[in-house]
Amino acid sequence: MTGRLFKKFGxxxxxxxxxxxxxxxxxxxxxxxxxxxxxxxxxxxxxYIHRVLSSLVEHFPTMIKQGAVTFGxxxxxxxxxxxxxxxxxxxxxxSRTVENTLSPYMIASQMxxxxxxxxxxxxxxxxxxxxxxxxAGYVTFFPVTINALRGIKSIxxxxxxxxxxxxxxxxxxxxxxxxxxALPGLFAGLKLSAPLxxxxxxxxxxxxxxxxxxxxxxxxLYYGTAQVYMFWSTVLISMAIGLLLYLIITLLERWMTPxxxxxxxxxxxxx
Amino acid sequence: MHLSQAAxxxxxxxxxVSMRFGKKxxxxxxxxxxxxxxxxxxxxSLLGPSGCGKSTLLRLMADLLEPTEGQIMIQDEHPRExxxxxxxxxxxxxxxxxxxxxxxxxxxxxxxxxxQKKSQYSALTEQLIEMVGLSSFKHYYPWQLSGGMxxxxxxxxxxxxxxxILLMDEPFSALxxxxxxxxxxxxxxxxxxxxxTIVFVTHSIPEAVYLSDRIIVLSAHPGRVHSIVDNVREEGxxxxxxxxxxxxxxxxxVRNCFYEESGFLDGQTI
Amino acid sequence: xxxxxxxxxxxxxxxxxxxxxKGRALKSKRSAYLLPSGFGVLFLLIWQLKGFHKVFHLEQxxxxxxxxxxxxxxxNVDVLWSxxxxxxxxxxxxxxxxSLFGLIAAVxxxxxxxxxxxxITLMASLNAVPIVALAPVMNNWFGDGxxxxxxxxxxxxxxxxxxxxxxxxxxxxxxxIELMNSYAAGxxxxxxxxxxxxxxxxxxxxxxxxxSTSIIGAIVGEFFISSRGLxxxxxxxxxxxxxxxxxxxxxxxxxxxxxxxYIVQVIERLVIPWHIAQRKQ
Numbered sequence: 001m002t003g004r005l006f007k008k009f010g011x012x013x014x015x016x017x018x019x020x021x022x023x024x025x026x027x028x029x030x031x032x033x034x035x036x037x038x039x040x041x042x043x044x045x046x047x048y049i050h051r052v053l054s055s056l057v058e059h060f061p062t063m064i065k066q067g068a069v070t071f072g073x074x075x076x077x078x079x080x081x082x083x084x085x086x087x088x089x090x091x092x093x094x095s096r097t098v099e100n101t102l103s104p105y106m107i108a109s110q111m112x113x114x115x116x117x118x119x120x121x122x123x124x125x126x127x128x129x130x131x132x133x134x135x136a137g138y139v140t141f142f143p144v145t146i147n148a149l150r151g152i153k154s155i156x157x158x159x160x161x162x163x164x165x166x167x168x169x170x171x172x173x174x175x176x177x178x179x180x181x182a183l184p185g186l187f188a189g190l191k192l193s194a195p196l197x198x199x200x201x202x203x204x205x206x207x208x209x210x211x212x213x214x215x216x217x218x219x220x221l222y223y224g225t226a227q228v229y230m231f232w233s234t235v236l237i238s239m240a241i242g243l244l245l246y247l248i249i250t251l252l253e254r255w256m257t258p259x260x261x262x263x264x265x266x267x268x269x270x271x
Numbered sequence: 272m273h274l275s276q277a278a279x280x281x282x283x284x285x286x287x288v289s290m291r292f293g294k295k296x297x298x299x300x301x302x303x304x305x306x307x308x309x310x311x312x313x314x315x316s317l318l319g320p321s322g323c324g325k326s327t328l329l330r331l332m333a334d335l336l337e338p339t340e341g342q343i344m345i346q347d348e349h350p351r352e353x354x355x356x357x358x359x360x361x362x363x364x365x366x367x368x369x370x371x372x373x374x375x376x377x378x379x380x381x382x383x384x385x386x387q388k389k390s391q392y393s394a395l396t397e398q399l400i401e402m403v404g405l406s407s408f409k410h411y412y413p414w415q416l417s418g419g420m421x422x423x424x425x426x427x428x429x430x431x432x433x434x435x436i437l438l439m440d441e442p443f444s445a446l447x448x449x450x451x452x453x454x455x456x457x458x459x460x461x462x463x464x465x466x467x468t469i470v471f472v473t474h475s476i477p478e479a480v481y482l483s484d485r486i487i488v489l490s491a492h493p494g495r496v497h498s499i500v501d502n503v504r505e506e507g508x509x510x511x512x513x514x515x516x517x518x519x520x521x522x523x524x525v526r527n528c529f530y531e532e533s534g535f536l537d538g539q540t541i
Numbered sequence: 542x543x544x545x546x547x548x549x550x551x552x553x554x555x556x557x558x559x560x561x562x563k564g565r566a567l568k569s570k571r572s573a574y575l576l577p578s579g580f581g582v583l584f585l586l587i588w589q590l591k592g593f594h595k596v597f598h599l600e601q602x603x604x605x606x607x608x609x610x611x612x613x614x615x616x617n618v619d620v621l622w623s624x625x626x627x628x629x630x631x632x633x634x635x636x637x638x639x640s641l642f643g644l645i646a647a648v649x650x651x652x653x654x655x656x657x658x659x660x661i662t663l664m665a666s667l668n669a670v671p672i673v674a675l676a677p678v679m680n681n682w683f684g685d686g687x688x689x690x691x692x693x694x695x696x697x698x699x700x701x702x703x704x705x706x707x708x709x710x711x712x713x714x715x716x717x718i719e720l721m722n723s724y725a726a727g728x729x730x731x732x733x734x735x736x737x738x739x740x741x742x743x744x745x746x747x748x749x750x751x752x753s754t755s756i757i758g759a760i761v762g763e764f765f766i767s768s769r770g771l772x773x774x775x776x777x778x779x780x781x782x783x784x785x786x787x788x789x790x791x792x793x794x795x796x797x798x799x800x801x802x803y804i805v806q807v808i809e810r811l812v813i814p815w816h817i818a819q820r821k822q
Binding site: 013014015016017018019022041044045097100101102103104105108110112113114115116117119120123124191194195198199202203206207217221231234235238239241242243245246247 | 775784
């Protein structure tokens with residue numbers, strides 16, 4: 001028990017060490033650029049982290065306000081997109097015709113730069129909030145469908161035979177077996193599309209939306225060196241938003257699919 | 272046991288069943304003209320080498336497959352009717368437990384599917400868990416159990432609807448020899464207590480001889496009934512059967528089906 | 542012995558002859574091509590006949606019809622071609638550089654798994670970050686040429702490769718390692734003959750994911766900082782409200798994506814044929 005705890009700490013410990021090392025390296029790099037090499041506009045290349053953080057604290061209310069706009073729209077689109085994506089996965093698992101018809105487009109969509117549509121969508125509807133929701137939903141939808149469907153299809157033949165031997169209705173079959181088996185895939189899809197959803201929202205903002213963290217990013221860029229720490233703060237905030245959404249999904253996953261191998265407390269040791 | 276077979280009630284009738292898989296022109300015949308009867312409360316093994324279609328035969332009985340020709344009747348009904356009325360329990364080689372369910376929840380699965388209320392069956396599941404000796408593990412997840420324990424859960428799950436017939440597809444073949452012997456003994460005990468009709472697919476001669484009342488020996492390519500060995504198991508304490516003279520006589524009889532007659536092990540069968 | 546009692550009710554349950562099943566298989570194979578292409582044609586037809594315009598109350602200057610996009614592609618074929626090469630070089634260069642860096646990181650981490658694992662976890666958190674945010678920074682570092690977009694693409698791709706390759710390098714059947722140990726193989730031999738081989742399928746999976754990520758990275762990078770490329774043309778034409786050409790960029794980028802994906806797939810087939818055959822089964 002203590003051994004496991006110690007090991008757990010050891011794993012997290014190296015993670016913390018790595019993060020600290022990178023931060024140190026960053027500070028060293030900033031010091032080198034600004035004070036040793038004396039490059040022009042050093043802070044737009046690599047600023048001192050502590051100055052970025054102090055700027056972040058200074059502008060914290062604005063950052064939180066704009067960040068919340070981006071995050072809120074992203075998450076709305078993200079939830080709607082995943083709901084539609086999951087429903088479509090179920091529909092595709094129910095009907096071979098639907099699956100055969102849609103799956104080539106699903107696969108092709110993985111190879112297509114969907115985010116390129118962001119400016120077009122904003123160009124068409126000219127409503128920032130709606131565009132963000134729409135784009136976030138759109139980028140979420142495909143990875144969720146594909147991964148959830150993969151989960152449903154990974155069900156073993158004998159599990160299906162077992163349910164058949166109980167003469168389970170289609171509804172029961174989905175409730176007891178297929179939806180459960182789809183969950184790990186669903187979460188894999190959600191984790192893939194979470195950063196995409198945020199990116200999509202930010203891109204809509206860069207294309208001229210009136211508010212959001214992306215707007216703050218662009219406007220602070222325009223003011224050049226004067227606002228450079230502000231700009232880096234927006235970068236940090238958007239990273240934090242991405243990590244926050246990812247974290248929420250991971251926690252949900254742990255709570256809803258505790259049976260998955262990676263959550264087993266024993267921990268399968270890799271050699 | 273000593274009633275004449277004609278007077279006994281035929282529970283399962285397999286009549287001229289053939290089964291072919293694959294595309295036309297490249298068909299593989301898994302079963303050819305297979306006919307036999309299984310009587311009520313009998314323990315019958317379907318014994319044969321791989322490729323003899325014994326698992327296919329079991330799936331035909333369970334209405335998981337449909338025969339290309341011929342038919343199967345269970346209690347004078349088509350297997351589909353039997354399945355729809357949940358009158359058999361099935362155990363696969365793989366325990367096929369749902370990994371998101373605990374031992375107890377896995378055993379309760381068929382009862383849930385049937386739409387029963389939890390209050391109706393919780394006493395029953397407790398009893399089943401006790402029967403398979405997993406009382407202290409009932410809240411464990413499948414991955415926390417050994418292979419033998421997992422298969423015990425699968426057996427308890429098959430018994431939870433109290434079906435008259437138990438279909439078992441090589442349930443012990445993935446287990447180690449010690450666990451296997453233990454579970455075989457437990458299965459005989461369950462059989463004694465519940466008196467179910469059991470159809471047991473296996474490729475192990477000692478296992479078939481140890482467990483069965485009758486053995487239906489199948490040959491491969493295509494799968495056919497080679498012979499039927501009657502009165503296999505003797506009465507008495509099952510824990511000492513393996514040491515008895517009769518057990519070894521029976522083993523020899525069944526082995527002879529494979530080795531002496533009709534060149535069973537010639538050429539393609541191995 | 543009694544005759545086999547066969548009740549009449551069984552007569553209406555027809556057994557499934559093998560021939561019937563075969564017919565169905567054939568039909569579903571044909572429908573695997575017919576249905577999607579029919580769906581695609583129908584979609585384009587509705588679009589061309591302004592079905593979507595009516596439903597969503599759109600004008601043609603907002604959503605151009607397919608024929609006008611086709612015309613626009615034909616008229617601008619030269620610039621689309623040269624911009625495709627430009628953007629394509631960013632994609633390929635960035636993807637290869639990022640994947641290579643990720644692979645090196647994974648290999649290094651696999652030799653020192655105790656300390657390496659933390660580093661890989663840290664890299665994995667890059668995946669949760671909207672890298673777009675880094676585009677202006679890369680502009681500051683590398684200017685507005687190809688290099689800055691390659692850098693964005695590299696950052697976007699290295700984490701996926703590192704995580705996937707590390708997984709491949711570490712998840713090896715222990716008995717295979719015991720086998721190698723029984724030959725008294727050295728650490729490097731085990732790596733070359735066993736670990737790296739087993740990691741290759743993971744490497745290619747990551748490469749395929751990275752290819753589509755790269756396109757997004759390059760195009761979004763060009764939204765920010767560029768005077769050339771498909772992404773630049775796309776955002777520029779939207780500002781000029783020249784929607785057919787903007788849509789042409791999307792179409793060309795999609796084609797580019799599909800072509801690059803298939804190139805990776807062909808290479809995969811050549812490099813790890815044993816795995817492809819296994820996967821098909």
